Amino acid sequence: MEIFRHIKDLLKQNIWRYALGVLLLIVIDAFQLVPPWIIGRIVDKLVAKDLPNDFLLLMVVTILALELVIAVCRYFWRVLITGGSREIETAIRQRFFGHLEKLSLDYYINNKTGDLMARATNDLNSVRMAFGPGVIMITDAIFLTLTTVTIMATQIDARLTFYALIPLPILAVIIAVLGPLIQRRHKKVSEAFSTISERAREAFTGIRIIKTFVRERAIVDEFNKDNHQMLKRNLQLVSVWGFMFPMIGFIASTSVVLAIYFGGQTVLSGHITIGEFVTFVTYLGLLTWPFMAIGWVINVLQRGVASLKRINDILDAKPDINDDESNEEVTRLFGDIELKDLSFTYPNDAIPMLKHLSFKVKRGQTLAILGRTGSGKTTLANLLIRLYNAPRGTLFIDGHDIRNIPLKLLRDHIGYVPQNNFLFSQSIKENIAITDDDTKLKKVTHYAKLANIGAEIESLPNGYDTMLGERGVNLSGGQKQRISIARSLIKNPDLVILDDALSAVDTKTEESILTHLKSELKDKTAIIIAHRISSIKHADQIIVLDNGYLSQIGTHDELLSQDGFYRELFEKQQLEERIASYDA
CATH class of the missing domain: 1.20.1560.10 (ABC transporter type 1, transmembrane domain)
Structure with a gap:
């Protein structure tokens, strides 16, 4: 039957x-x-x-x-x-x-x-x-x-x-x-x-x-x-x-x-x-x-x-994201990214979220993405890790259409820290070494220190064996973010995507993390999505998204010389920092 x-x-x-x-x-x-x-x-x-x-x-x-x-x-x-x-x-x-x-x-x-x-x-x-x-x-x-x-x-x-x-x-x-x-x-x-x-x-x-x-x-x-x-x-x-x-x-x-x-x-x-x-x-x-x-x-x-x-x-339900029959013989990725007139609309939506995006990121470069809420920043990250499919012929990695790259290979070579960090009800060590249960503690501690969370973990009674509550409820937002950063780096990816990954930490901690990441991300392609310009001002290239369109592109100094959202946001955040320093 x-x-x-x-x-x-x-x-x-x-x-x-x-x-x-x-x-x-x-x-x-x-x-x-x-x-x-x-x-x-x-x-x-x-x-x-x-x-x-x-x-x-x-x-x-x-x-x-x-x-x-x-x-x-x-x-x-x-x-x-x-x-x-x-x-x-x-x-x-x-x-x-x-x-x-x-x-x-x-x-x-x-x-x-x-x-x-x-x-x-x-x-x-x-x-x-x-x-x-x-x-x-x-x-x-x-x-x-x-x-x-x-x-x-x-x-x-x-x-x-x-x-x-x-x-x-x-x-x-x-x-x-x-x-x-x-x-x-x-x-x-x-x-x-x-x-x-x-x-x-x-x-x-x-x-x-x-x-x-x-x-x-x-x-x-x-x-x-x-x-x-x-x-x-x-x-x-x-x-x-x-x-x-x-x-x-x-x-x-x-x-x-x-x-x-x-x-x-x-x-x-x-x-x-x-x-x-x-x-x-x-x-x-x-x-x-x-x-x-x-x-x-x-x-x-x-x-x-x-x-x-x-x-x-x-x-009976079929996954929308799977390996196509036309998959190419790709054995590894290096991180060259290119978008060619990329437009994307979410399923069941009528209005495109991304519209006619075109730009390149070379291997080893850091790309920063800035924009108002709902401008399409996270959507772009979702397309890069293929949580959704980009239209064919619009998104390429190392010259390969992303939809022709085997899904496992693609995700194995990407370290991703999402906006909403999810931690499992396991030990901190198991959460950081999620991709390999046999990872040595020495390696786990190394990446925890890179993410500026090592000292805090070691101060806990059970250290790295501390069991987390549901969704990491016994940690602060900043601690969860930094554990997620360590988790993404420990797999030694060729492409790192940080989606507003430093929003819950203070400026001092942010600077410390970025300093450590700079050496770790050498020769790796990094995409940093942020709302604070202090997180991205040293990027090789910065793009500003506005309602799905690419409204600005350039370095920090180049964008400051232009009228637009980037300079307005920079001046606003500078003012906020001065006010905060006066209050202190």
């Missing part, structure tokens, strides 16, 4: 496990049919007052032996089938997470983290239930029902069997009507779970802002609203589920009542013995579980189908 397109190989890998588990389950079901027959024989001999002790002992031992075999087989089919469902769950989870890691940045912008988490947990659990208990119950429901009905009809009385099964068409109608309804309502429950997961994630992540603006009560009210919506969706599902199971129980009870009524008449007419009647009623009792199992099967399988569809939606 098409719905299994992403897990066909997993099903094939576990086919023998499931086959053996189902075979053992069928053996158990077959053995369960023997005791009612034995009980019927005993009853007939009791009525005839012909029940030898050795016969009774043999029957009792036979039943005990059967129950022992059933217990052993039940253990093994649980290990096989339940274990198989766990294997499939683990493999899907790995595949799901691996695929998410491949998807482009734009996918995460358009999809909420809470929804992705819900699919990775709640939906995946529903799929596991379908491949575990679902397989068990459907095997029971089909095999036990068919074999029991066949024995009742052929070995006891066909007409009595017919009377007892009269309510079954009603059961078929209930299944046909309620099955799709359960699937639709379970999908709504999953969507409500995604919403509440996202609400909780956002509240935990933004707890500082929530407390700063005294929004606790408002956030709790919003969460409660989503919580009640989830309750409503669950109650809608429960109302269907709750109706189905009593109806199935009622149908099973109706079958027993009909069997007693018509069976009693059949016994009185002499068509069957009392022992056969007891066997018949016992078999009918065995059918109660398959009847109930049908309800469980519908619920579990429909939930599994709905959840697998939601998981497939993500596995």
Whole structure:
């Protein structure tokens, strides 16, 4: 089936496990049919007052032996089938997470983290239930029902069997009507779970802002609203589920009542013995579980189908950024950059963010980018590391169209410090040496000192082994920036991009970092995006972006000699520094 397109190989890998588990389950079901027959024989001999002790002992031992075999087989089919469902769950989870890691940045912008988490947990659990208990119950429901009905009809009385099964068409109608309804309502429950997961994630992540603006009560009210919506969706599902199971129980009870009524008449007419009647009623009792199992099967399988569809939606998503078939044989990069009439518009946006940019940066040069907020500075950085694709023929590195350079090679040769620094909940050493777990501490300390953070780290009780909280919450903004700088330099890249990487440090620390970086960046191409001219005045080339256009280009002295944004910003910042010095 098409719905299994992403897990066909997993099903094939576990086919023998499931086959053996189902075979053992069928053996158990077959053995369960023997005791009612034995009980019927005993009853007939009791009525005839012909029940030898050795016969009774043999029957009792036979039943005990059967129950022992059933217990052993039940253990093994649980290990096989339940274990198989766990294997499939683990493999899907790995595949799901691996695929998410491949998807482009734009996918995460358009999809909420809470929804992705819900699919990775709640939906995946529903799929596991379908491949575990679902397989068990459907095997029971089909095999036990068919074999029991066949024995009742052929070995006891066909007409009595017919009377007892009269309510079954009603059961078929209930299944046909309620099955799709359960699937639709379970999908709504999953969507409500995604919403509440996202609400909780956002509240935990933004707890500082929530407390700063005294929004606790408002956030709790919003969460409660989503919580009640989830309750409503669950109650809608429960109302269907709750109706189905009593109806199935009622149908099973109706079958027993009909069997007693018509069976009693059949016994009185002499068509069957009392022992056969007891066997018949016992078999009918065995059918109660398959009847109930049908309800469980519908619920579990429909939930599994709905959840697998939601998981497939993500596995079907294709990354926008990947290696093209036309990739060139590039083994390393040196850092020559050229833009040729580059214009770029974000997906789903109508207005271009960058417009007709053209300039060159030679290997070993430092390019500084300045501009107002929203002028396209970070967008240019995103294109250079291919978080988004530049149009073909507009962006080149070492003469190669950037889209023809293997993605891994490109990013391996770029050290990038983004505006919003993200640190993992690991040690400081692990955060700096993120690209190589085997990096020696000596190398880590060297680059930490280059980023002017080494002394502060060593002053901590656990030094470089200090564990960071979520997103590095136990560090200041400036400390996180400097750790990010060390992280980008330790990989020894040929191209370094610093996107407003010194905004959270003071002027003195900034000067110290830039002094260290000057020697480290020798023979490397550097792109520094900043708002403070003090960070970029020594750059070989400075460009000013204005509303996506290249409005100015030149050295610090050249731009100061021109009217424009650069000189205005320089004079403004000079004035601010003089005022600050007076206040001091």
